[in-house]
Amino acid sequence: MKSYIVNKNVVRYEFGKPIETYSVIEKGVSESDIEFKYFQLNLGEEIKLKYNMGKKDIVYGLGENIRGINKRGWIYESFCTDDPNHAPDKKSLYGAHNFFIVDGEKRFGVYIDFPSKIIYDVGYEKKDKLEITIEGKDADIYIINGETVKEIAQNFLKIIGKGYVPPKWAFGYLQSRWSYPTEEAVESLANEFIERDIPCDGICLDLDYMDNYKDFSLSNERFPNFEEVTRRLKSKGVKIIPIIDAGVKIEDGYDIYEEGIEKGYFVTDKDGKPFVAAVWPGKVHFPDFLNKDARKWFGKKYKCLIDKGIEGFWNDMNEPAIFYSENGINDAYRNIDELRTKELNIDSFFKFKDVVLGLSNSMNDYKGFYHKTEDGIVNHYEIHNLYGFNMTKAAAEGFEEIDSNKRFLLFSRASFIGAHRYGGIWTGDNCSWWEHLILNMKMLPSINMCGFIYSGADTCGFGSNVDSELAIRWNQLSIFAPLYRNHSSMGTRNQEPFAFDEYTEKTIKNIIKFRYAMIPYLYSEYMKAINSSDMLIKPLSFEYDDEFVSQIEDQLLVGDSIMIAPVYEQNKSGRYVYLPEDMLLWKVKKYTSKDFDVINKGHNYINLDLNEFALFIRKNRMFVYGEPAQNTELLNNETLNVLAFVADRAEYDLYDDDGISKEYLLGEHSNINITITLEEDKHTIVVKNSGNNKVKELLVTIITAEGKIITEKVNV
């Protein structure tokens, strides 16, 4: 083991000869001599780390995962997995995010930069033991220090590089379903949003827009006027966002297949022949995203859709998901034939079942193909968790080449830390279950810690049928996630805002409108988080420290000014909240509601009817919002509202930029600095404006600690 000082807070320990994953951008150069602290180490074919957790230690992190914000009490496997059944007994989902923080008797962060399987037993076998098994002997382990958990997270976010920034329209509402199968269906859906006065910025296209599930092809039958429709809808403010799958259909005459074969851009089996798997298109080859040239080639393919007016994509099935492989199915037939020679009994029946059920996403398959990387031929299993990451990278590098100053929307299903620099993620195939609403809430801060700030879950749930109450409550959470998309599976009921009754439609419309009103705040906080390597959505314990906050997992901080406490149980018209300090409760029915109340520090019960949600403004903080519009392009925001809860002094920086170009990277943006001070009976509001923005006036509402309301109009 060698050690390297990355910076004053981070040390990298290099075990063996790790594969370069490109997840970290600052790795430290000169070797140093720093002891590997905290863990008992066990080196062999695998690296094992053991740590004794204190009784009250909390383990934060592991990104997209099941269970709580505190990961204690379960066992997790870092191995990107396509499993649409996110039950509490699962161990992995689609992402592999190997960063965690131990907070307790000792406080430190750990990032394990290793692209194959890692097992985290966080007090599962033995209550107080954290035992990590890295399936290999070559890995980089980073130990990250900081005064507080928040600082540790920031110090980690700094070494992995600034996160992806989507175009501003990607903060609008996105409607999706598997599928809106024809251009007529898509167009009338977009028009329906407009006619019903429900804001919407995009519609996702699922598999059916393609010709026979072929990437970068279009169905002549279902989307004969793809470009025309795309452009027409775009002129109305609704963008079309097509899906791209990892597998490339094997079909003579299909250009992508033929080019890939000719250039050797597909992953190969042990004999060097393109590996054959089956996914939606039927038999496919997988592009070798670990191969620089293949990545470049695939990335440029997005151009054919971009040329037709497309500005955003979602990349799916890139764990990669495998329904079966050709080898796997042949083995299965052989096994079944063998079973057939014997008399069927219970034993052979279960063997038969296992043969069939074991066909998808099998480890044999993941061990059965190879990549051509810069370091030579590598077995897939060794780098499994990098596949989705590199598909995201392929797309992002393609966009860069196609239009280098333009921001494209991109979100992926599989991911690894590092991919956060290239795109966002959605959390895959959840279900329309109340359990998945709370799971969504718990996942958001963990994902943020791992760098994926542009993220969100399928609002209302993907699998199974949603009821109207769950749909409303879910929207009340999702408006606070940067990626706000309603998506559902084939065979489930419709769950667009107007798929229920009048009450539900009106309620969800008001919630979506609130989201649009809030975009000035959300975007400002998003960009400040990216620029300062911070999280956007945090657990309370990242800002407050008392005996209760460390256990709160159902209230979250969104940006620096607000706390949310969504209702996540059925038939509830309220909930308990814990306030670590006095806060201003805004009970929101509509963005125009004026239902404000100062709530005292401590445990409180808050009534929240189905058409209300709670937004808490922290003490000495401000929340800025404007008027909603049909889509983000139409947001006016010449007049903004500032709602401030002030005990003595509050300060806010409202960031904005053009929302479309990459000039923010050069510092191109505007800032409105607002300071409010209260002294005895006198209040002062100072506004400093720099850079170009359209804001002309601020309608300031100050609510004092005693609940006194002061309003003032301020010119900018």
Ligand code: MIG
């Ligand atoms: O095997 O494209 O997670 O969002 O609708 C299912 C169809 C494939 C999985 C994605 C989901 C998408 C679905 N896909």
